[in-house]
Amino acid sequence: MSVVLPRPGDPAVTLQLAKEHGLTSDEFDRVCRMLGRTPTFTELGIVSALWNEHCSYKHSRNTLRTLPTEGAAVIQGPGENAGVVSIGDGIAIAFKIESHNHPSAIEPYQGAATGVGGILRDVFTMGARPIAMLNSLRFGSLESARNRYLFAGVVKGIGDYGNCVGVPTVAGEIVFDAAYDGNPLVNAMCVGMLREDELILAKAEGIGNPILCVGARTGRDGIHGASFASEDLSEASEAKRPRVQVGDPFTEKLLLEASLELIRSGHIVAIQDMGAAGLTSSSAEMAARGDVGVTIDTSLVPVRETGMTPYEILLSESQERMLVVAHQGHEQAVREILFKWDLTAEVIGKVIAEPVYRVTEGDRIVAEFPGSQLVTECPRYDVPAREGAETVRLRGMNVDAIAELPEEADPAWTILRLLAGPTIASKQWAFQQYDSTVRTNTVVGPGGDAAVLRIRGTDRAIAVKTDCNGRYVALDPRVGGRIAVAEAARNVACTGARPLAITNCLNFGNPTRPEVFFQFTEAVAGIGEACRALDTPVTGGNVSFYNESPTGSVHPTPVIGMVGVIDSLEYITPSTFRNAGDAIVLLGDCTNELGASEYLASVHGVTAGSPPQCDLDRERSVINTLLQAIQSGVVASAHDCSDGGLAIALAECLMSNPARMTGAEIDLTAWDSLPLRAVLFGEAQGRVVVSSGECDRLLDIAAKHSVPARIIGTVTSQSDGLAIRVGQRVINIGTDQLAEAYHTAIPRIMDASPQSAAIDETEGVMV
Amino acid sequence: MKFGIVTFPGSNGDYDAYHAAATALGEEAVYLWHKDHDLQDCDVVVLPGGFSYGDYLRAGAIARFSPIMNEVVAHAKRGAPVLAICNGFQVACEAGLLPGALVRNISRRFISRVITARVENATSMFTHEYFSGQVLSLPVAHGDGRYVADREVVTRLENEGRVAFRYCAPDGRLSDDDNINGAVNAIAGILNDDGNVLGMMPHPERAVEPLLGAPDGLGLFHSLLAGVAA
Numbered sequence: 001m002s003v004v005l006p007r008p009g010d011p012a013v014t015l016q017l018a019k020e021h022g023l024t025s026d027e028f029d030r031v032c033r034m035l036g037r038t039p040t041f042t043e044l045g046i047v048s049a050l051w052n053e054h055c056s057y058k059h060s061r062n063t064l065r066t067l068p069t070e071g072a073a074v075i076q077g078p079g080e081n082a083g084v085v086s087i088g089d090g091i092a093i094a095f096k097i098e099s100h101n102h103p104s105a106i107e108p109y110q111g112a113a114t115g116v117g118g119i120l121r122d123v124f125t126m127g128a129r130p131i132a133m134l135n136s137l138r139f140g141s142l143e144s145a146r147n148r149y150l151f152a153g154v155v156k157g158i159g160d161y162g163n164c165v166g167v168p169t170v171a172g173e174i175v176f177d178a179a180y181d182g183n184p185l186v187n188a189m190c191v192g193m194l195r196e197d198e199l200i201l202a203k204a205e206g207i208g209n210p211i212l213c214v215g216a217r218t219g220r221d222g223i224h225g226a227s228f229a230s231e232d233l234s235e236a237s238e239a240k241r242p243r244v245q246v247g248d249p250f251t252e253k254l255l256l257e258a259s260l261e262l263i264r265s266g267h268i269v270a271i272q273d274m275g276a277a278g279l280t281s282s283s284a285e286m287a288a289r290g291d292v293g294v295t296i297d298t299s300l301v302p303v304r305e306t307g308m309t310p311y312e313i314l315l316s317e318s319q320e321r322m323l324v325v326a327h328q329g330h331e332q333a334v335r336e337i338l339f340k341w342d343l344t345a346e347v348i349g350k351v352i353a354e355p356v357y358r359v360t361e362g363d364r365i366v367a368e369f370p371g372s373q374l375v376t377e378c379p380r381y382d383v384p385a386r387e388g389a390e391t392v393r394l395r396g397m398n399v400d401a402i403a404e405l406p407e408e409a410d411p412a413w414t415i416l417r418l419l420a421g422p423t424i425a426s427k428q429w430a431f432q433q434y435d436s437t438v439r440t441n442t443v444v445g446p447g448g449d450a451a452v453l454r455i456r457g458t459d460r461a462i463a464v465k466t467d468c469n470g471r472y473v474a475l476d477p478r479v480g481g482r483i484a485v486a487e488a489a490r491n492v493a494c495t496g497a498r499p500l501a502i503t504n505c506l507n508f509g510n511p512t513r514p515e516v517f518f519q520f521t522e523a524v525a526g527i528g529e530a531c532r533a534l535d536t537p538v539t540g541g542n543v544s545f546y547n548e549s550p551t552g553s554v555h556p557t558p559v560i561g562m563v564g565v566i567d568s569l570e571y572i573t574p575s576t577f578r579n580a581g582d583a584i585v586l587l588g589d590c591t592n593e594l595g596a597s598e599y600l601a602s603v604h605g606v607t608a609g610s611p612p613q614c615d616l617d618r619e620r621s622v623i624n625t626l627l628q629a630i631q632s633g634v635v636a637s638a639h640d641c642s643d644g645g646l647a648i649a650l651a652e653c654l655m656s657n658p659a660r661m662t663g664a665e666i667d668l669t670a671w672d673s674l675p676l677r678a679v680l681f682g683e684a685q686g687r688v689v690v691s692s693g694e695c696d697r698l699l700d701i702a703a704k705h706s707v708p709a710r711i712i713g714t715v716t717s718q719s720d721g722l723a724i725r726v727g728q729r730v731i732n733i734g735t736d737q738l739a740e741a742y743h744t745a746i747p748r749i750m751d752a753s754p755q756s757a758a759i760d761e762t763e764g765v766m767v
Numbered sequence: 768m769k770f771g772i773v774t775f776p777g778s779n780g781d782y783d784a785y786h787a788a789a790t791a792l793g794e795e796a797v798y799l800w801h802k803d804h805d806l807q808d809c810d811v812v813v814l815p816g817g818f819s820y821g822d823y824l825r826a827g828a829i830a831r832f833s834p835i836m837n838e839v840v841a842h843a844k845r846g847a848p849v850l851a852i853c854n855g856f857q858v859a860c861e862a863g864l865l866p867g868a869l870v871r872n873i874s875r876r877f878i879s880r881v882i883t884a885r886v887e888n889a890t891s892m893f894t895h896e897y898f899s900g901q902v903l904s905l906p907v908a909h910g911d912g913r914y915v916a917d918r919e920v921v922t923r924l925e926n927e928g929r930v931a932f933r934y935c936a937p938d939g940r941l942s943d944d945d946n947i948n949g950a951v952n953a954i955a956g957i958l959n960d961d962g963n964v965l966g967m968m969p970h971p972e973r974a975v976e977p978l979l980g981a982p983d984g985l986g987l988f989h990s991l992l993a994g995v996a997a
Binding site for chain 1: 776777778779780782783786787790816817818820821822823874875876877878879880881906908910970972973976978979
């Protein structure tokens, strides 16, 4: 170890300063013990960047270890920039989801845009060409001006960034619930494609190999972004706006092309995105993965501002940068590729045999840590977990006792009301701001059960989807965790895809609160159970804690990003009805489960009761039934039954695709023994609405898998509308009426909103 | 027939144009690098969609100064075909290959969806495989697609039959609602004086395979192919 002296001009390091950097006194002691002395200011910055929750997973690591991560298709599991699975023929899919909640709460446009940028880099740094973006968004009620501003800004930020880079945004779910007031969730997922032999890892290797900083220059933006993401949002958060990074999608596009060219060139050993905690985490993590030492000279880093200190250079979260380990002697070749794309590439350090992580400023050593202890010695915490009393009370509530509103005497009113609720209503207002067709692979774009992308040069396609019902997780985290996986799997299966693997983005509140930690451990347990049952291992993901605002924790929201493979293009199945005369079959069964439903939330303003049960064996059988039926050619359309229950699923089958609207005559009298609203709006799991021209064969297949299946009606023409026979009555609603409620709800709110108009004035240029 | 697709920094429709020509039509296609001066004996030059130079300053404003544009302009002056799509249309206007300009959509929002457009001129080298008044379903994806020009230019375009496509309702009728970006006279695509440069905002290159939707862009490519064969 070398002698490290404080750098002239840097503040003296005290426990107080360490606390201001977010370290506890125990953690500060741990650093002092590791070094055998008090850290320098630069070292304190490095530790605070790596040991914050966002980078270190200190509260989540032990729990995450319980998730299944292995499977026949998995090529790369958790621990890298993205997970990788094989889809056959030597072709692999790299994918990952990540949160950008805190930045988006303060600065929605840049926060969302840089979230997209970061996850794109995580995928192309694996050697994969990004082929699709998805996003999972949660906002408070659109009745609030602030939430309309956040919604409009996030959507525009996602669109402007992804559109410019030229990666189609193909799917997204958007949920509005007062639980997300003041703390929206912005999760972005990227899916990339590569040949298996093109995979490259972020593992520093080869003593003497040079380390290069490539891409954009480093500025003072985003310093401490990662630690900002590791604390509760508060009134003071607004003052941290400068910690939000600023994105430049044009540079990202150049960096994407340059990086892929670099990876394919054979000149480099490893490459890693400089994301959260910038140069610090990228260099420390690459060194730790390769179990080698590194030395970095901050005076060699290309900067765009003068007078930057090592502390600032190490902690900057300037966007569109990569850290590269090249083969010795290939530095010039690397530079030439970057220069071709008008980007910089400078050697800033090298891989060394000595087991240290060392940072210099010219000849002066400003930071040095033994071995990879910076990464390996990070503290881990297991917090007491205890379910909150309020959750127990709400779950135990008898929701059947909630009296119907007088208007509900006409169920058509309720159906229209649910369809016009922003969570269920069409999100085309947002989706139309995303280029979903660039790269010409999009077979099913935003609005389907899952997005479908064909894989060029093969007869295959992939289906991708994100899912999570936070209300379920809030009321019963284990069941909610299971359902998030099961529903995502059902969604991709509806398009004809075999569910393959997941990535997850676990959005929770402050983990030091026992009730939050309980939600976290239980939800992860539920996810693990479902992943084992459905054979969809976890290949990576992201944890976002501290999603709290002055009004309380958000709903615990573990978003699941699912990838499935469709073995032949022939199997691709739409979600909406196609042919008048086709039989409509419900796979699965209706139950008396109204708890935690969208109906209760939307019509009665109540979040209570038990979420529907999730029988994982049944879920697996439903998926197998669906896939066998689709592959046998007896399925014309398939749509998952979820938010709003069977009535809403049927309405969506009729009119969610404005280019092909139909009608339907439905008979639900088989369930007359159940309460009417449970049949129409209950959210029993494991159900799929299928239309078929050969329903006998469909019923046979279901019977073989022991899945309940029943013919519930016939597809008719658009002018016939929706007619549902229940009990002694028939509910009649015109298809146009359904479409009007569903398609115009969000535009009506947003186009009249000055907050939305203000965002439209934001020009596309980001710098 | 050989297609040359220009790649500017920030182009992202180059890949789609390449595959439309090479994969869907089975023709020869090459990428032309913006810093080069060689068109590689291409018959058709495509200025593709995307965000050349990030649309900084103004869409297409910087790309027109790319080295390759000297050769593209010379190619056009020789009467050879140039197909300028979306951002390429913006570049072509900036480079003086086409009159007018493309400004922010009237909604001030990016628009990505399948629209319907009517064929107004079915005699050009790009459109003779369509019939006049034919309604095409084509994807659009742009933030700055609202065509504007001074009255004199618009009058000339109209009188000389140089409006190639117009936004319309699915039944072919014109209405303000269907004029998706507020373009003057609902103009979606125009031809130059000699009819060998076509600029259009919709993406014909994204509409060449039934798997992905109505393949209504094929007629445009077939027109070019038939033109050379004749």
